[in-house]
Amino acid sequence: MGNHTKELTKGIFKENPTFIIMLGMCPTLAVTTQFINALGMGAGVLFVLLFSNIFISLLKNVIPNSVRIPCYVVVIASFVTIVEMVFHAFLPSIYEALGVYLPLIVVNCIILGRAEAFANKNTVLDSALDAIGMGIGFTLALSLIALIRESFGSGTITFMAIGSWDGVIKVPFFNKWPVRVMSLAAGALLLMGYLKAFFNWNTARRSAKAEEGKA
């Protein structure tokens, strides 16, 4: 039970794909201009990661080693296309906002990385838990970056429009005087650097505490 919990939670903090392993940087920097885009991309990656990990784990003894990467790509691309079709049909605003980054989930290193490093060596249950943890970790990281970038850069926080509510919360002060650089690629890189520094500091602090505890 404890091992399963570890597989589920490691992707959220300890091995967070964005802040610790530094995978999937391209969509992370590109789609985090609005909070709703981050949630949409996170949900898409979580779905693809979960089902590709399950199927690759199921097929690990069937797929010949020499063609494993093409087989993984076929499985992953199929689930990405399903996500694309579902978003286009039922969540068109998110589909439009994610644009080219939605089909690019196929080459997201987190998904291929987890297939190669985890799913083809572990059980279906562990692979599913690993995918859920990594997917949630990726979604949380994207949401945090998008929340900061959109609040500072545009002075808004955009959720999904519901009924007469347009889904946009205006952030006081920044709504009138936005820090425009945060909406641009340079702002994304700056913020990513600061967040990475914070996570490094936090990891070092925890390690030091653990060492003190042992001593």
Added chain:
Amino acid sequence: MSRYLKTALVLAAICAVAALVLALMNMLTKPYIEAYEANKVTSALEQVSCGMAIGEREEVNSGYVQYMHKLTSSGKTTGYILGLVSNGYGGQLTIVASYDANGVVMAAKLIADSETPGLGKKAENDGYMDIFVGTGTADRPVPTKKGMLNDLDVATVSGASMTFTGISKALSSGSDFVKSL
């Protein structure tokens, strides 16, 4: 030999299953996607029609101009809506724009694109196309370069020059097309 055959068969089987699943998914989502796309075009045509009656679609397929609708008021042709296709930073840009009978831009809307969120995607926002409204005369041509814009409009298009160029060239071409009718 049998090893290669097994490898090929496994790969072919995975591809066949994937194709089958995608075909089923396409069957389920296609009606919704088609309805959404048709609704988007209809809504865009109404938005740029400026309250005038929209005529039947006529295919053009000449340069940037793909199709046109006549706009009528009290039975007289008072303008045109053109369906324009151009290229931006992320690929194809699909625009609908209305012109008066003299080729002056009345309204425009970007209905499909693959531009970068936060940059080129700004062209979808309400207000972006205001840069072009009222242009298309000899005194005030459609701006196709940033140097033809005022400071406020330059700020609107900044960070997405290729998107601006793609849209402006299509609108300029549309204006010339209407003048040639």
